Amino acid sequence: MESIDDYITEHIDQEPDLLKHIYREAQLKLLHGNMSSGHLQGRLLKMLVHMINPKKVLEIGTFTGYSALCMAEALDDEATIHTIEIDDEMEDLIVNNFSQSLFGEKIILHIGDANEVIQQFENNFFDLVYIDGNKRDYWLNFESVLPKTEKGGFIIADNTLWHGKVVEPVKSNDWQTKGILEFNNKLKSDNRVEKVILPLRDGLTLIRKI
Ligand SMILES: C[S@@+](CC[C@H](N)C(=O)[O-])C[C@H]1O[C@@H](n2cnc3c(N)ncnc32)[C@H](O)[C@@H]1O
Numbered sequence: 523m524e525s526i527d528d529y530i531t532e533h534i535d536q537e538p539d540l541l542k543h544i545y546r547e548a549q550l551k552l553l554h555g556n557m558s559s560g561h562l563q564g565r566l567l568k569m570l571v572h573m574i575n576p577k578k579v580l581e582i583g584t585f586t587g588y589s590a591l592c593m594a595e596a597l598d599d600e601a602t603i604h605t606i607e608i609d610d611e612m613e614d615l616i617v618n619n620f621s622q623s624l625f626g627e628k629i630i631l632h633i634g635d636a637n638e639v640i641q642q643f644e645n646n647f648f649d650l651v652y653i654d655g656n657k658r659d660y661w662l663n664f665e666s667v668l669p670k671t672e673k674g675g676f677i678i679a680d681n682t683l684w685h686g687k688v689v690e691p692v693k694s695n696d697w698q699t700k701g702i703l704e705f706n707n708k709l710k711s712d713n714r715v716e717k718v719i720l721p722l723r724d725g726l727t728l729i730r731k732i
Contacts, residue, residue, distance in 0.1 A: 530562055537561040538595075541588060544619050548586050557585050559654075563680075563723055564592035567652070570728075571596035574676055576650035580643075581605040582636040582663050583655035585612065587619040587629070593652070594625035603629045604643070606636040608655070640666045649675040657681060657698040660705035668714065671731045677715070682706055683725025 531537075537545070541564060548555035559567065571579070571593045577600065581590050584607035594603055607616060610633050620626030632639045636655050640663075651667045653660060660679060671677060682688075684702040692699050709717055709727070716730045 527562075534562065535565050537564065540619075540623055541591060544586050544588050544591075548588070552586070559589040559592065559680075560723075563726075564588060566722065566726075567592045567678075568596045570676075570678065571650065574650050576648070576675075577601045578646060578648045579603040579650045579652070580640075580646075580648040580667060580670070581652045581654065582640075582667075583607065583653075584616055584631065585654075587616045587631075589652065589654065590629050591619070591623050591625055593650075594623070594628045597625070597628050601628065604632060604646070604648075605629055606632045606634065606639045606655075608633075608635050637662055637666055640670065643670055646670060647672050647675075651675070651677045652680070653677060654680040656701070657684065658701035660701050661708055664705065664709070668731065673731055675731050677729040677731070679705065679727040679729065681724045682719055682727040683721065685724060688725075 545558055545560055548558045567589055575598065579593055581603060584590055584605040590603055590605045597603070613633050616631055620629055620631070637659065648670055649672045651671055653663050655663060664677065667677060682702060682705065684699055687699045688703060688706060692703065709729070714732060716732060718728050720726045720728065
């Protein structure tokens with residue numbers, strides 16, 4: 523019987539060929555290839571960018587550049603994405619992936635620790651931020667980007683249901699689950715923002731700065 527995931531991807535916009543290739547290469551050649559966004563999430567990111575129509579986007583966690591390329595597809599001519607990746611061994615692959623896309627010129631890559639790079643964006647205010655870096659740092663990432671987010675701007679955090687581990691007993695050394703729990707618990711009572719969790723894929727939290 524056809525799975526619901528297959529049914530969904532058969533009934534939404536197709537995944538562009540370049541993205542299919544980037545996704546497949548990540549699965550075949552990279553140790554944690556499954557960290558990449560895929561067909562459904564990529565099309566959703568593109569749609570959210572169309573809906574929000576941001577002028578400046580910030581992404582924490584580039585990996586292969588898949589999600590940055592999806593968001594770039596929907597940007598206006600003058601809009602840009604800053605994306606930050608800590609792993610300098612990914613740089614050549616990312617630059618190559620961006621160079622093959624019509625939308626690569628809209629993306630500015632920063633290699634470094636997001637928590638440090640963000641501090642350098644003194645006069646940059648973002649109207650959309652996508653948090654998809656280290657799960658242990660989610661709350662730190664959020665606190666760093668909130669002052670750099672426009673009022674009425676959006677922050678989207680990926681993996682906030684963390685394979686369902688958020689409702690299971692947590693192992694003492696599972697720092698990633700603890701990071702996601704800290705984020706979800708603190709966000710819940712944060713009056714600076716509105717928030718809703720979409721149970722899509724691994725959980726996507728949509729946040730709006732009040
Ligand atoms: C889940 S992957 C990102 C996937 C990508 N956004 C996509 O959807 O295709 C997480 C990435 O965040 C990077 N990362 C982890 N900690 C980081 C940090 N402190 N600053 C910047 N990047 C970080 C990792 O090296 C990894 O490539």
